[in-house]
Amino acid sequence: xxNPLNQFAIKTLIPIHVGKYDISFTNSSxxxxxxxxxxxxxxxxxxxxxxxxxxxxxxSAEMLxxxxxxxxxxxxxxxxxxxxPFVMSIFLVILFxxxxxxxxxxxxxxxxxxxxxxMSLMIFTVVVLLALKNHGLGxxxxxxxxxxxIAMAPLLIPxxxxxxxxxxxxLSVRLFxxxxxxxxxxxxxxxxxxxxxxxxxxxxxxxxxxxxxxxxVALLQAYVFxxxxxxxxxxxxxxx
Amino acid sequence: xxxxxxxxxxxxxxVIGMGVVGIGLGLIFNAWLHALGRNPSAAPVxxxxxxxxxxxxxxLALFAFVLAILILLNVL
Numbered sequence: 229x230x231n232p233l234n235q236f237a238i239k240t241l242i243p244i245h246v247g248k249y250d251i252s253f254t255n256s257s258x259x260x261x262x263x264x265x266x267x268x269x270x271x272x273x274x275x276x277x278x279x280x281x282x283x284x285x286x287x288s289a290e291m292l293x294x295x296x297x298x299x300x301x302x303x304x305x306x307x308x309x310x311x312x313p314f315v316m317s318i319f320l321v322i323l324f325x326x327x328x329x330x331x332x333x334x335x336x337x338x339x340x341x342x343x344x345x346x347m348s349l350m351i352f353t354v355v356v357l358l359a360l361k362n363h364g365l366g367x368x369x370x371x372x373x374x375x376x377x378i379a380m381a382p383l384l385i386p387x388x389x390x391x392x393x394x395x396x397x398x399l400s401v402r403l404f405x406x407x408x409x410x411x412x413x414x415x416x417x418x419x420x421x422x423x424x425x426x427x428x429x430x431x432x433x434x435x436x437x438x439x440x441x442x443x444x445v446a447l448l449q450a451y452v453f454x455x456x457x458x459x460x461x462x463x464x465x466x467x468x
Numbered sequence: 469x470x471x472x473x474x475x476x477x478x479x480x481x482x483v484i485g486m487g488v489v490g491i492g493l494g495l496i497f498n499a500w501l502h503a504l505g506r507n508p509s510a511a512p513v514x515x516x517x518x519x520x521x522x523x524x525x526x527x528l529a530l531f532a533f534v535l536a537i538l539i540l541l542n543v544l
Contacts, residue, residue: 233541401534402527409530412537452523455516 232415236339236408256343259335263324292320296454303458304465311461314354318347319454326407326446330439338449339407344400351457352396358464370463399456406449410442479539485532489525496521 242253274289282290296316300308322338329336337343359367371388372381417435421428500518504511 231541233537398527401531402523405527405530405534409533409537448519448523452520455520 232412232419235411235415236336238340255335256337256340259325259328259337262328263321263337266324266328267320292316299451299455300458300461303455304462307465308458308461311458315454315457315461318351318457319450322347322403322453323447323450326450327443329407329411330442330446336407336411338403339411341400341404344403345396347453348396348399351399351460355460355464358461362464395460399453403449403453406445410438410445414438414442475539479536482536482539483532486529489529489532492525492528493522496525 238254238256240252240254241258244250244252270285271289274285277283277286279286293316296319297309297312300312300315304311325337325343328334329339356367359370363369371385371392373384373388376384414435417431417438420431421435424431496518500514500521503514
Protein backbone atom coordinates (compact mmCIF):
# COMPACT_ATOMS: atom_id res chain seq x y z
CA UNK A 229 0.00 0.00 0.00
CA UNK A 230 1.10 3.53 -0.67
CA ASN A 231 2.43 5.50 2.26
CA PRO A 232 -0.68 7.26 3.65
CA LEU A 233 1.34 10.40 4.37
CA ASN A 234 2.07 10.94 0.66
CA GLN A 235 -1.30 12.66 0.22
CA PHE A 236 0.06 15.59 2.23
CA ALA A 237 3.05 16.09 -0.06
CA ILE A 238 3.63 19.67 -1.20
CA LYS A 239 3.90 19.89 -4.98
CA THR A 240 5.34 22.91 -6.73
CA LEU A 241 2.95 24.25 -9.36
CA ILE A 242 4.75 27.44 -10.45
CA PRO A 243 8.43 27.57 -9.42
CA ILE A 244 9.49 31.00 -8.16
CA HIS A 245 12.96 31.59 -6.73
CA VAL A 246 14.03 34.90 -5.25
CA GLY A 247 17.73 34.86 -4.45
CA LYS A 248 18.31 31.70 -2.42
CA TYR A 249 14.70 31.57 -1.18
CA ASP A 250 12.12 29.21 -2.65
CA ILE A 251 8.76 31.01 -2.69
CA SER A 252 7.17 28.75 -5.33
CA PHE A 253 3.41 28.65 -5.81
CA THR A 254 2.51 25.19 -4.43
CA ASN A 255 -0.71 23.24 -4.02
CA SER A 256 -0.78 24.56 -0.45
CA SER A 257 -0.68 28.14 -1.74
CA UNK A 258 -3.39 27.27 -4.26
CA UNK A 259 -5.76 26.03 -1.58
CA UNK A 260 -4.93 28.97 0.68
CA UNK A 261 -5.85 31.20 -2.25
CA UNK A 262 -9.09 29.24 -2.82
CA UNK A 263 -9.94 29.59 0.88
CA UNK A 264 -9.36 33.34 0.64
CA UNK A 265 -11.44 33.63 -2.54
CA UNK A 266 -14.29 31.58 -1.06
CA UNK A 267 -14.46 33.78 2.05
CA UNK A 268 -14.17 37.05 0.11
CA UNK A 269 -16.76 36.02 -2.48
CA UNK A 270 -19.20 34.81 0.18
CA UNK A 271 -18.98 38.07 2.07
CA UNK A 272 -18.83 40.26 -1.05
CA UNK A 273 -21.99 38.82 -2.59
CA UNK A 274 -23.57 38.20 0.82
CA UNK A 275 -23.40 41.87 1.75
CA UNK A 276 -23.87 43.30 -1.76
CA UNK A 277 -27.66 43.70 -1.68
CA UNK A 278 -28.34 44.29 2.05
CA UNK A 279 -31.96 43.15 1.78
CA UNK A 280 -34.25 43.42 4.82
CA UNK A 281 -35.38 39.86 4.17
CA UNK A 282 -32.01 38.15 3.56
CA UNK A 283 -31.45 35.67 0.77
CA UNK A 284 -29.41 32.50 1.13
CA UNK A 285 -25.98 34.10 0.73
CA UNK A 286 -26.82 37.04 2.95
CA UNK A 287 -28.24 34.70 5.60
CA SER A 288 -25.09 32.58 5.68
CA ALA A 289 -22.86 35.65 5.94
CA GLU A 290 -25.02 37.08 8.73
CA MET A 291 -25.20 33.78 10.59
CA LEU A 292 -21.43 33.34 10.46
CA UNK A 293 -20.94 36.86 11.79
CA UNK A 294 -23.52 36.54 14.57
CA UNK A 295 -22.19 33.13 15.60
CA UNK A 296 -18.64 34.46 15.96
CA UNK A 297 -19.71 37.69 17.63
CA UNK A 298 -21.80 35.81 20.20
CA UNK A 299 -18.99 33.34 20.86
CA UNK A 300 -16.47 36.13 21.50
CA UNK A 301 -18.95 38.08 23.62
CA UNK A 302 -19.83 35.03 25.76
CA UNK A 303 -16.27 33.85 26.30
CA UNK A 304 -14.04 36.91 26.34
CA UNK A 305 -16.46 39.03 28.33
CA UNK A 306 -17.10 42.76 28.49
CA UNK A 307 -15.20 44.99 26.04
CA UNK A 308 -14.24 42.11 23.75
CA UNK A 309 -16.06 43.45 20.67
CA UNK A 310 -12.75 44.78 19.25
CA UNK A 311 -11.51 41.16 18.97
CA UNK A 312 -14.41 39.97 16.79
CA PRO A 313 -12.63 40.68 13.43
CA PHE A 314 -9.47 38.90 14.60
CA VAL A 315 -11.26 35.80 15.89
CA MET A 316 -13.58 35.75 12.88
CA SER A 317 -10.69 35.84 10.38
CA ILE A 318 -9.03 32.90 12.12
CA PHE A 319 -12.32 31.01 12.39
CA LEU A 320 -13.20 31.48 8.71
CA VAL A 321 -9.75 30.57 7.38
CA ILE A 322 -9.69 27.35 9.41
CA LEU A 323 -13.33 26.53 8.62
CA PHE A 324 -12.98 26.98 4.85
CA UNK A 325 -9.53 25.36 4.81
CA UNK A 326 -10.85 22.27 6.60
CA UNK A 327 -13.95 21.94 4.46
CA UNK A 328 -12.15 22.56 1.14
CA UNK A 329 -9.70 19.83 2.13
CA UNK A 330 -12.52 17.29 2.31
CA UNK A 331 -13.21 17.65 -1.43
CA UNK A 332 -11.67 14.62 -3.21
CA UNK A 333 -8.20 15.39 -4.66
CA UNK A 334 -8.18 18.52 -2.54
CA UNK A 335 -5.43 19.61 -0.22
CA UNK A 336 -6.01 20.46 3.45
CA UNK A 337 -3.92 23.48 4.39
CA UNK A 338 -4.52 22.85 8.10
CA UNK A 339 -3.05 19.33 7.89
CA UNK A 340 0.43 20.85 7.96
CA UNK A 341 1.73 21.75 11.40
CA UNK A 342 3.62 24.74 10.04
CA UNK A 343 0.32 26.42 9.11
CA UNK A 344 -1.41 25.75 12.42
CA UNK A 345 1.72 26.54 14.44
CA UNK A 346 2.07 29.90 12.70
CA MET A 347 -1.55 30.74 13.56
CA SER A 348 -1.32 29.64 17.20
CA LEU A 349 2.04 31.39 17.76
CA MET A 350 0.52 34.56 16.34
CA ILE A 351 -2.40 34.25 18.80
CA PHE A 352 0.00 33.55 21.68
CA THR A 353 2.12 36.62 20.82
CA VAL A 354 -0.97 38.83 20.51
CA VAL A 355 -2.29 37.61 23.88
CA VAL A 356 1.02 38.15 25.70
CA LEU A 357 1.69 41.59 24.19
CA LEU A 358 -1.85 42.89 24.72
CA ALA A 359 -1.94 41.53 28.29
CA LEU A 360 1.40 43.24 29.05
CA LYS A 361 0.08 46.46 27.49
CA ASN A 362 -3.23 46.42 29.38
CA HIS A 363 -2.12 45.10 32.77
CA GLY A 364 1.56 46.05 32.85
CA LEU A 365 3.44 43.90 35.32
CA GLY A 366 0.10 42.85 36.85
CA UNK A 367 0.01 40.35 33.98
CA UNK A 368 2.31 38.06 35.97
CA UNK A 369 -0.30 37.80 38.74
CA UNK A 370 -2.24 35.40 36.52
CA UNK A 371 0.41 32.77 37.21
CA UNK A 372 -0.64 32.68 40.86
CA UNK A 373 -4.32 31.82 41.46
CA UNK A 374 -5.91 34.32 43.87
CA UNK A 375 -6.71 32.92 47.30
CA UNK A 376 -4.10 30.16 47.21
CA UNK A 377 -1.82 29.97 50.27
CA ILE A 378 1.53 31.68 49.67
CA ALA A 379 3.39 28.53 50.75
CA MET A 380 2.06 26.80 47.63
CA ALA A 381 3.74 29.34 45.32
CA PRO A 382 6.88 27.27 44.48
CA LEU A 383 4.61 24.44 43.34
CA LEU A 384 1.80 26.40 41.68
CA ILE A 385 3.78 28.97 39.69
CA PRO A 386 5.82 26.47 37.61
CA UNK A 387 2.64 24.52 36.82
CA UNK A 388 0.76 27.63 35.75
CA UNK A 389 3.68 28.91 33.66
CA UNK A 390 4.03 25.50 32.02
CA UNK A 391 0.35 25.30 31.17
CA UNK A 392 0.48 28.84 29.76
CA UNK A 393 3.51 28.07 27.58
CA UNK A 394 1.96 24.79 26.44
CA UNK A 395 -1.08 26.63 25.00
CA UNK A 396 0.23 27.34 21.47
CA UNK A 397 1.60 23.80 21.20
CA UNK A 398 -1.65 22.11 22.16
CA LEU A 399 -3.68 24.55 20.05
CA SER A 400 -1.68 23.87 16.89
CA VAL A 401 -1.14 20.13 17.39
CA ARG A 402 -4.85 19.57 18.10
CA LEU A 403 -5.96 21.04 14.77
CA PHE A 404 -3.13 19.50 12.74
CA UNK A 405 -3.53 16.04 14.32
CA UNK A 406 -7.30 16.02 13.80
CA UNK A 407 -7.00 16.89 10.14
CA UNK A 408 -4.05 14.56 9.46
CA UNK A 409 -5.53 11.60 11.34
CA UNK A 410 -8.87 11.95 9.57
CA UNK A 411 -7.33 11.97 6.12
CA UNK A 412 -4.92 9.11 6.93
CA UNK A 413 -7.83 7.04 8.21
CA UNK A 414 -9.85 7.71 5.04
CA UNK A 415 -6.93 6.62 2.87
CA UNK A 416 -6.28 3.47 4.94
CA UNK A 417 -9.89 2.36 4.56
CA UNK A 418 -9.84 3.21 0.85
CA UNK A 419 -6.82 0.88 0.59
CA UNK A 420 -8.77 -1.89 2.39
CA UNK A 421 -11.68 -1.42 -0.02
CA UNK A 422 -9.50 -2.14 -3.05
CA UNK A 423 -7.57 -4.96 -1.38
CA UNK A 424 -10.69 -6.87 -0.23
CA UNK A 425 -12.40 -7.09 -3.63
CA UNK A 426 -16.15 -7.77 -3.30
CA UNK A 427 -15.98 -7.76 0.52
CA UNK A 428 -14.67 -4.22 0.17
CA UNK A 429 -18.28 -3.04 0.43
CA UNK A 430 -17.85 -3.11 4.24
CA UNK A 431 -14.94 -0.64 4.43
CA UNK A 432 -16.69 1.39 1.72
CA UNK A 433 -19.75 1.77 3.97
CA UNK A 434 -17.44 2.80 6.78
CA UNK A 435 -15.79 5.42 4.54
CA UNK A 436 -19.20 6.99 3.89
CA UNK A 437 -19.87 7.22 7.64
CA UNK A 438 -16.32 8.44 8.27
CA UNK A 439 -16.70 11.23 5.70
CA UNK A 440 -19.75 12.47 7.58
CA UNK A 441 -17.76 12.33 10.82
CA UNK A 442 -14.89 14.20 9.16
CA UNK A 443 -17.26 17.02 8.15
CA UNK A 444 -18.34 17.23 11.81
CA VAL A 445 -14.68 17.27 12.92
CA ALA A 446 -13.80 19.95 10.35
CA LEU A 447 -16.55 22.25 11.65
CA LEU A 448 -15.92 21.36 15.30
CA GLN A 449 -12.17 21.96 15.20
CA ALA A 450 -12.61 25.37 13.57
CA TYR A 451 -15.13 26.18 16.32
CA VAL A 452 -12.85 24.90 19.08
CA PHE A 453 -9.86 26.84 17.73
CA UNK A 454 -11.87 30.08 17.66
CA UNK A 455 -13.42 29.33 21.06
CA UNK A 456 -10.04 28.76 22.70
CA UNK A 457 -8.71 31.90 21.00
CA UNK A 458 -11.49 33.95 22.56
CA UNK A 459 -10.94 32.28 25.95
CA UNK A 460 -7.23 33.15 25.76
CA UNK A 461 -8.07 36.72 24.71
CA UNK A 462 -10.05 37.04 27.95
CA UNK A 463 -6.71 37.23 29.80
CA UNK A 464 -5.95 40.49 28.00
CA UNK A 465 -9.13 42.15 29.27
CA UNK A 466 -9.74 41.01 32.83
CA UNK A 467 -7.31 41.43 35.68
CA UNK A 468 -6.84 38.28 37.75
CA UNK B 469 14.84 -8.37 19.99
CA UNK B 470 15.60 -6.62 16.72
CA UNK B 471 14.80 -2.97 16.06
CA UNK B 472 11.94 -3.64 13.61
CA UNK B 473 9.86 -5.68 16.06
CA UNK B 474 10.64 -3.26 18.90
CA UNK B 475 9.26 -0.52 16.69
CA UNK B 476 6.01 -2.42 16.12
CA UNK B 477 5.64 -3.06 19.86
CA UNK B 478 6.33 0.62 20.54
CA UNK B 479 3.64 1.70 18.07
CA UNK B 480 1.23 -0.72 19.74
CA UNK B 481 2.05 0.68 23.17
CA UNK B 482 1.59 4.23 21.88
CA VAL B 483 -2.05 3.64 20.93
CA ILE B 484 -2.98 2.40 24.43
CA GLY B 485 -3.67 6.08 25.08
CA MET B 486 -6.59 5.93 22.64
CA GLY B 487 -8.34 3.35 24.82
CA VAL B 488 -7.98 5.54 27.89
CA VAL B 489 -9.36 8.48 25.93
CA GLY B 490 -12.35 6.25 25.13
CA ILE B 491 -13.06 6.04 28.89
CA GLY B 492 -12.71 9.82 29.13
CA LEU B 493 -15.13 10.44 26.25
CA GLY B 494 -17.60 8.04 27.86
CA LEU B 495 -17.40 10.04 31.09
CA ILE B 496 -17.97 13.31 29.22
CA PHE B 497 -21.08 12.09 27.41
CA ASN B 498 -22.29 10.42 30.62
CA ALA B 499 -22.06 13.70 32.50
CA TRP B 500 -23.58 15.58 29.56
CA LEU B 501 -26.64 13.30 29.40
CA HIS B 502 -27.07 13.41 33.18
CA ALA B 503 -26.95 17.20 33.16
CA LEU B 504 -29.40 17.37 30.22
CA GLY B 505 -31.79 15.03 31.99
CA ARG B 506 -31.73 17.05 35.18
CA ASN B 507 -31.96 20.49 33.58
CA PRO B 508 -33.08 20.43 29.92
CA SER B 509 -33.28 24.25 29.83
CA ALA B 510 -29.49 24.48 30.19
CA ALA B 511 -29.03 22.74 26.80
CA PRO B 512 -27.30 25.63 24.92
CA VAL B 513 -24.59 26.08 27.56
CA UNK B 514 -24.18 22.33 27.95
CA UNK B 515 -23.84 21.84 24.19
CA UNK B 516 -20.97 24.31 24.01
CA UNK B 517 -19.12 22.89 27.01
CA UNK B 518 -19.83 19.33 25.89
CA UNK B 519 -18.38 19.89 22.44
CA UNK B 520 -15.39 21.69 23.93
CA UNK B 521 -14.71 18.80 26.31
CA UNK B 522 -15.19 16.30 23.48
CA UNK B 523 -12.72 18.11 21.22
CA UNK B 524 -10.11 18.61 23.95
CA UNK B 525 -10.26 14.94 24.96
CA UNK B 526 -10.37 13.58 21.43
CA UNK B 527 -7.22 15.56 20.61
CA LEU B 528 -5.29 13.43 23.13
CA ALA B 529 -6.33 10.26 21.30
CA LEU B 530 -5.09 11.80 18.08
CA PHE B 531 -1.73 12.69 19.68
CA ALA B 532 -1.33 8.98 20.44
CA PHE B 533 -2.41 8.06 16.91
CA VAL B 534 0.00 10.54 15.31
CA LEU B 535 2.82 9.24 17.51
CA ALA B 536 2.09 5.65 16.46
CA ILE B 537 2.01 6.66 12.78
CA LEU B 538 5.29 8.53 13.17
CA ILE B 539 6.92 5.49 14.80
CA LEU B 540 5.60 3.10 12.14
CA LEU B 541 6.65 5.28 9.23
CA ASN B 542 10.19 5.84 10.55
CA VAL B 543 9.74 9.57 10.96
CA LEU B 544 10.87 9.50 14.60
